[in-house]
Amino acid sequence: MTFNLRVNVESDGSNAWPHRAEAAARAIRRHEPDVVCIQEGLYSMLRDLEPLLAEYAWVGEGRRGGREDEHCAIWYRKTKWRAEERGSFGLSETPEKLGALAWNADYPRMCTWVRLRSAEDEAFELAVFNTHLDHVSEEAQIKGMDLVKSRIGKLRRERADLPVVLAGDFNVEPGHAVVRGLERDGYVNGYSALGGKADVGRTFHDFKGGVEGEPIDYLFGSPDVAVERIEVDRGQVEGRYPSDHYPVIAVFSKIT
Numbered sequence: 001m002t003f004n005l006r007v008n009v010e011s012d013g014s015n016a017w018p019h020r021a022e023a024a025a026r027a028i029r030r031h032e033p034d035v036v037c038i039q040e041g042l043y044s045m046l047r048d049l050e051p052l053l054a055e056y057a058w059v060g061e062g063r064r065g066g067r068e069d070e071h072c073a074i075w076y077r078k079t080k081w082r083a084e085e086r087g088s089f090g091l092s093e094t095p096e097k098l099g100a101l102a103w104n105a106d107y108p109r110m111c112t113w114v115r116l117r118s119a120e121d122e123a124f125e126l127a128v129f130n131t132h133l134d135h136v137s138e139e140a141q142i143k144g145m146d147l148v149k150s151r152i153g154k155l156r157r158e159r160a161d162l163p164v165v166l167a168g169d170f171n172v173e174p175g176h177a178v179v180r181g182l183e184r185d186g187y188v189n190g191y192s193a194l195g196g197k198a199d200v201g202r203t204f205h206d207f208k209g210g211v212e213g214e215p216i217d218y219l220f221g222s223p224d225v226a227v228e229r230i231e232v233d234r235g236q237v238e239g240r241y242p243s244d245h246y247p248v249i250a251v252f253s254k255i256t
Contacts, residue, residue, distance in 0.1 A: 001033040002130070002167035002217050004204075004245035007040040007070055015207045015244070017045055023237035025052035028075075031233070031249050035116070036075040037130035037167035043067040055079065059086040060112040060130075064099035072112040072130045072168070084125065085115040089151065091131070091144035105140035109133060111148050115155070115162070124254075127155055131168040133178065141171065145178045149185065156222065163254050164222040169245065173214035174200070182220055190219035190230040190250040203232055203246045219250040226253050 005024055008017035028036055036056070041049075046058060053075065060073035076083065089095040091109040092102030099108045111131040118124040131148055134140040152164050166187065172178045174191070183189055191200050202213030211234065221227060230250040236242075 001028065001031060001036045001247050001249045002039075002169070002219055003028065003036060003247040004039040004132070004169045004217060004243060005041050005045060006243045006245065008042055008045055012207075015241075017048075020240065020242055021045070021048045022052060023240050023242040025049055026237045027233065027235070027242040027247055028053060031247070033249060034077050034080055035128055035165070037128065038073050038075065039070070039130070039132040039169045041071045041073050042069070043071065046071060046073055057083070059083055059114050061088050061098070063090075063108045063110040068099075069108070070132070072110055072132055074112055074114050074128055074130050076114070076116055080119050081116040082119060083114050084117050086113065088112045089147075091133070091140065091147055095147060103140035103143050104137040105134040105144075106136040107134065109140065109144055111151070113151070113155075115159070125159070125162055127152075127159070127162050127164045129164060129166045131166075131170075133168065133170045133172065135171040138177075141176070141178050142181070145170070145181065149182070152222070161224060163225050165225065165252060166220040166222075167218070169217050171216050173216060179218070186223035188221040188223065188225055188227055190221070190227045190248070190252075191215065193227045193230045193250070201232065203248060205241070205244060205246065207241050207244050209234065209236075209241060215248070217245055217248050219248055219252075221252050224255050226255050227251070228253055
């Protein structure tokens with residue numbers, strides 16, 4: 001699952017995070033995903049979710065380092081996976097230094113990743129990368145994703161073509177160079193499971209709901225991964241949208 005939680009903003013009124021924490025947790029639990037990639041999660045928000053998602057552990061840090069600012073945290077089911085390796089890097093010319101602005105981005109941007117080992121099959125590993133691209137600068141979007149792909153490629157070379165899932169709020173629609181570039185490089189777009197040029201509909205809805213529009217939230221697999229199905233969950237929880245983005249859920253399998 002990829003799920004932009006919408007950062008806690010008091011001006012959201014009845015849609016501010018304190019009124020949605022339980023709804024967000026319930027939206028996650030009803031799909032029982034192995035892995036949940038969230039965006040816009042402040043540390044306090046993640047702590048709010050911990051007792052509501054007790055079956056999960058999470059990795060990540062804030063985009064300005066430590067617990068500062070928004071996290072691209074990755075949650076995983078503790079009974080099914082063990083985190084073997086993890087890290088975060090900034091989407092900038094100095095990726096080891098979080099918090100740097102680059103490429104005309106409006107905010108510092110980052111990517112968090114984790115290498116997971118299956119508890120059911122010790123020989124099976126999976127890497128997950130989770131990012132949130134800039135919403136203003138196309139240069140930052142393209143160069144940020146190029147950096148993410150470079151890091152994925154490095155890990156796969158080191159780990160014998162480890163299967164990878166790439167998740168996030170890319171802040172771009174399907175025709176954008178970021179999405180086309182991933183597809184051109186052999187990454188599997190989760191929405192391909194809908195067949196052909198099926199109308200996915202929007203995934204950002206600003207607490208208004210609805211379908212009309214294009215997605216900006218994505219789940220991709222490395223070339224050795226197949227997508228079995230994908231769903232955009234447009235449901236409410238007790239009459240409330242859990243976020244201003246819909247969660248997107250996909251089932252991937254390793255091609256053998």
